[in-house]
Every structure is written in C-alpha cells, then in structure tokens.
Amino acid sequence: MTEVVVTGLGATTPLGGDVASTWEALVAGRSGVHLLEHEWAQELPCRIAAELAVEPSEVLPRVRLRRLDRSEQIALVAAQQAWDDAGLNDDLDKERLGVVFGSGIGGALTLLAQDDILEQSGPRKVSPFTVPMLMPNGPAAVVGLEFGAQAGVHAPTSACATSAEAISAGADMIRLGRADVVVAGGAEAVIGGLPMAGFSSMKAMSTRNDDPTHASRPWDRDRDGFVMGEGSGALILERRDHAEARGARIYAVVAGSGLTSDGYDIVQPDPECRGGGRAMAAAIKQAGIDPKEIGHVNAHATSTPVGDMAEIKGIKRVVGDHVVLTATKSMTGHLLGGAGAVESIAAILAIVEGVIPPTINLENPDPGLDLDVAANEARKVDLNAALNTAFGFGGHNAALLFTKA
Amino acid sequence: MALSRDEIREGMSDILEEVAGVNPDDVADEKSFTDDLDVDSLAMVEVVVAAEEKFGVKIPDDQVANLKTVGDAVSYIEKG
Numbered sequence: 001m002t003e004v005v006v007t008g009l010g011a012t013t014p015l016g017g018d019v020a021s022t023w024e025a026l027v028a029g030r031s032g033v034h035l036l037e038h039e040w041a042q043e044l045p046c047r048i049a050a051e052l053a054v055e056p057s058e059v060l061p062r063v064r065l066r067r068l069d070r071s072e073q074i075a076l077v078a079a080q081q082a083w084d085d086a087g088l089n090d091d092l093d094k095e096r097l098g099v100v101f102g103s104g105i106g107g108a109l110t111l112l113a114q115d116d117i118l119e120q121s122g123p124r125k126v127s128p129f130t131v132p133m134l135m136p137n138g139p140a141a142v143v144g145l146e147f148g149a150q151a152g153v154h155a156p157t158s159a160c161a162t163s164a165e166a167i168s169a170g171a172d173m174i175r176l177g178r179a180d181v182v183v184a185g186g187a188e189a190v191i192g193g194l195p196m197a198g199f200s201s202m203k204a205m206s207t208r209n210d211d212p213t214h215a216s217r218p219w220d221r222d223r224d225g226f227v228m229g230e231g232s233g234a235l236i237l238e239r240r241d242h243a244e245a246r247g248a249r250i251y252a253v254v255a256g257s258g259l260t261s262d263g264y265d266i267v268q269p270d271p272e273c274r275g276g277g278r279a280m281a282a283a284i285k286q287a288g289i290d291p292k293e294i295g296h297v298n299a300h301a302t303s304t305p306v307g308d309m310a311e312i313k314g315i316k317r318v319v320g321d322h323v324v325l326t327a328t329k330s331m332t333g334h335l336l337g338g339a340g341a342v343e344s345i346a347a348i349l350a351i352v353e354g355v356i357p358p359t360i361n362l363e364n365p366d367p368g369l370d371l372d373v374a375a376n377e378a379r380k381v382d383l384n385a386a387l388n389t390a391f392g393f394g395g396h397n398a399a400l401l402f403t404k405a
Numbered sequence: 406m407a408l409s410r411d412e413i414r415e416g417m418s419d420i421l422e423e424v425a426g427v428n429p430d431d432v433a434d435e436k437s438f439t440d441d442l443d444v445d446s447l448a449m450v451e452v453v454v455a456a457e458e459k460f461g462v463k464i465p466d467d468q469v470a471n472l473k474t475v476g477d478a479v480s481y482i483e484k485g
Contacts, residue, residue, distance in 0.1 A: 061426065066424070124454060125454060
C-alpha cells in the first residue's frame, strides 16, 4: 500500500507562534492559560482561556487580516510554516496538491461581529467579506488558494475531532491516488462571549477563575471541565516516494488512522469508550503493527469528569497498559477543531525527539487512573510508534497512528 | 463648505489604503480601480460604503458601475 509520510509541520498556539516555541514550552510544562481581561468576559462563569501567544497581526499584512476570520488567519500562518518547513515551492504540480483543513465551529466571531453591525448600522454596512469569512470551509479554502491547490480542497467538520479527521482524510487522498501532497490540519478561534457562554451552560468548562494555570488538569481528581484555547496546526502529508525523490526530511509515517462514531449521545462520551476504542483498533489494524509497539498516546483528555476516565478504559482495552500517556491540553487548553493537528504534531515530535511532554497539574490522580502518565515532568523514552486520539461532540472519534520514519 | 477635488482625492486615497492596501502614491484621477489599483468587486463595496460615510453622500448601487476611475469617483462626490 502507498506509504504516507509527514514532511512539514506548522503551528500557532497559546504556547508559541511556531512549532519550535510551542514544543519548547510543552516540554518545559508551561501553561498557556490566563485570566481574560476583556470586558465581554467579566460576567461569564468561565473567565479563563488560552489565547494565542503571537497575534496574527504580528505576522500577516493588515489588509489580509481585514478579509479573513481569525480562524482563517491562523490556518494560513500554520500552513505557511508547514509549507516552508517541508521545503515546498511552486515547482510542485498543483493538480496533485490537495488541502484538508477543518474548523469545529467556523467563523463564529465574524458572524457575531457582523450581526452587531447589522443591528447597529443596517445591512449596507455589513462587510462584503462576511460570507467567505464565516463559512466553515473558509480555513481550507484560504489555505488552498494560498498554494494554488487543485487536487481538491476539503473541510471536515466534526467538532473537536475535526483536525484529526482532516489528517486521516488527507492521508486517504494520497492512498487513493488523488494527490501526491496534502496540507492537512485545522484551526479554531472562538474565544468570545457567546461560544464560552454556550459551553459554560453545558457545564463543560472549568470555573477555576482564581487559578488559571492550574485549571486544565486532565485525569486529576479535582478537574472541573475544559479550558478553551485557540490555535492551528498544519502538517504536510506526502507520498513516500514523492518525498524521497525530492530529498525531503521525513518526520514520521502516518501508519494508520481510524474514524468511528459512537451512536450514543450528542455530547456525552460513551463511558466505555467503545467508539473511541474501535477508532484506535482501526488505526492499529491499518498500520499492521502489534499494539505493544505503541509506546505513547497523546490522549484527547480534555479535563472533563466523564470523558477523561472513559478514554482511559478505551486505551487500556485496545492499546494495552504498557503505554505512557500525556494530555498536552493541560498546557494548551482545548483547541477544539485545532486540537487533533497540534496534538499530532506533539506525538510526532515525541517520536522524533524521544521526549514525551508532561501532563501538568496532575497532583492527585483520579483513583481510576491506572495507566502510566508523564505527570508534571517530561519523560525521555525511545518511541517507535505513537497514537493521537480526538473525540468530538456528535460522537465523532478519530485515532492517528504515527511511526518512526 | 464644499471640499476641493484635491481634498476628495486625498480622502479617497486614505480609504483605498485602509480597506484595500493601495499605496497612496499610486492614487491619481486616471487610475482604474480594477485594472490599475487591484480593487476587486468586493473591495469596491467597502470603498463605496466608506466613501459615503466620509463624504456624507449617497452612491446608489446602479451608479457604482460608472465609477471606473479615481477621477470618476472624485467627480461624483464633488457633485454631491
């Protein structure tokens, strides 16, 4: 079967404006969460979030910024980094270049801002860029246009599983012979009053407002919900022989992916993680490896009471009790549609660098946590394979298995 | 007091720079919005709305198509 490899990485996150600074902060165990000073946040039950470390306005030209939703801005920033990192240029056959880039929610901040303009100033003042800014395929379209991709531009939308699903779909494009190179990933930027109030009304968010850096605490006994983050991750996926022919650096192999659905509840995770477990099993089956070879799982673990422990059951049942886990959301917050891509980058770098970033704030592990976690300090370990999981509202499950180049 | 053509052109130049990133040095009466200044149809909508606000004029949609150059727009706004 066609082998798909990763040849470029890009990211802008609450920990850094690129992959190197994000990785350095992850390994050091730094939290990107802080108290929100914005006026709109002051009445919210949750007033903490992990905002971007580097504003897109520091990177993109002003007129470009005006015409892009924040999610599109950061998609472009991450994708450009990945493109440059992979050493790609206009010599590439654009009819063989695809994009799969998702967003969980889309341009919600644009929708809200333009609705304010409509209410206050009337329809004529609504920006002519409103629709391309708020459409959920916007980040994919913007990335596709930037590089002239003509093999197909796709925008999966599966809430917090979005960008993991995008990587899976991107690898499939290459395996099915539809593209040689795919820019895959996701972006999310919805730190604002309405999205945060909505998640808060579901009681899904932490209210540890007096202690922001300790609020995201996956698997800890005292976890009380997720902390919202914003960010984007992008990967260049490439057919192995195409990458080798141009002498590209290969970070890792996308050895397998699994996508399943729970058929259980619109927001509640299946407490037995049956669908999540089937996604992991499908990724392992496609890779054709023994689960014992998987040394590490970058878990979805969002710091919610039910979801964290359900996933533990799935990992133990399908992968085994030998793996070292981590939950990088303890530092980045939950990047929603950007989570799968940024966490896949962390899993890939764990293989490349031989270091698993810590899960910070794991002070009193949940009594049900009976797997090894890289708690509070990075763990040095030789890895041949690492798994990333991502689950989304709607019962979407994704698992991606990366192996050593 | 009515604005002079130069004052209107300068105001248009500010708008074009703000919404479409046009270099003020490139703005002159004979320049076409689409062909010379790279102001596409969506950006033109923004330019028109900003010009209405700045100069206190109404530019109906059926008139916008006639405003092909900076000079056309300056003349339209000058007539009020």
